[in-house]
Amino acid sequence: MAYPQSAITAPRNRLLAALPPEDLAHLRPQLEPFDFPVRQILQAPDEPITAVYFPETGWVSMLALLADGRSAEVGVVGSEGMVGLPLLLGSDTSSVEAMVQCPGTVLKLEAGAFRRALDEIPALRTLLLRYTLAFQQQVAQTAACNGNHALDQRLARWLLIAHDRAEGDEFPMTQEFLAMMLCVHRPGVTLAARLFQQAGLIRYGQGQMRIMDREGLEGAACECYGTVRHQFEKLLGAPRG
Structure with a gap:
């Protein structure tokens, strides 16, 4: 449109x-x-x-x-x-x-x-x-x-990346997309997402992902999320708002 x-x-x-x-x-x-x-x-x-x-x-x-x-x-x-x-x-x-x-x-x-x-x-x-x-x-x-970190760390990293670009705490997401983004088979993503949900970090269902505990996700992620974010802020400045 x-x-x-x-x-x-x-x-x-x-x-x-x-x-x-x-x-x-x-x-x-x-x-x-x-x-x-x-x-x-x-x-x-x-x-x-x-x-x-x-x-x-x-x-x-x-x-x-x-x-x-x-x-x-x-x-x-x-x-x-x-x-x-x-x-x-x-x-x-x-x-x-x-x-x-x-x-x-x-x-x-x-x-x-x-x-x-x-x-x-x-x-x-x-x-x-x-x-x-x-x-x-x-x-x-x-x-x-992708070559060095555990699936749960990579999933936490990816969810933080998505959350940074979403307009709120909830955004559309399917297990098919998550598996493709993380280069793994779908059952692995299903298990990792279930564990995050049980821990109260996310709420997931019907193609929607909701971030419940941002700080907890940051604790679960590998250092790669912070490394990339720091590089963006160094070169382009911190996001406003």
Whole structure:
């Protein structure tokens, strides 16, 4: 669903909100707001990237696809980031798929307009390069986490990541998605989620996840959550509010 241009006000995306007011004013007329439903593909592997996306609510999973049809999440993009980084780095394709995992709203910028904006707004290029470094840290830490930490630690880490990007304590989540995000079989996720629920950390049912004890989840997570969060704050500043 598209919105009239007059509906675009102060952006909720942290990257856009961090731009100087005059630069944001220059860019705003080219931004198109849309609703994005769950499972929508914003970036398909090895296909031309025709636009970049700045999420305002909800979040997008960046997935590495394997030859046997399986996929593994390598990163998450919410209101702190942007989908379409290959265009910033000089490529118009990527091997990674960007799939909406939690529905929300996004500001879309066509590829041509994005390239022009990089030339016309130096602050935008600098900001996005810093975001690229932070996202690279997230990808690297995700790989280290998946290869070295226990499932319950990884589940706690992922739930914290989702909670950071949700608009409240409750958000849509299925065991199928959790298994795909954590690169494990579904029975393992079912058991770990049940233990968290019994401990009072979460409430889960009918495709909805509710965070009941944020502090308890932070205690159950591995160090990877804090490492990535620190890197984002170091490069981009702490989230407002």
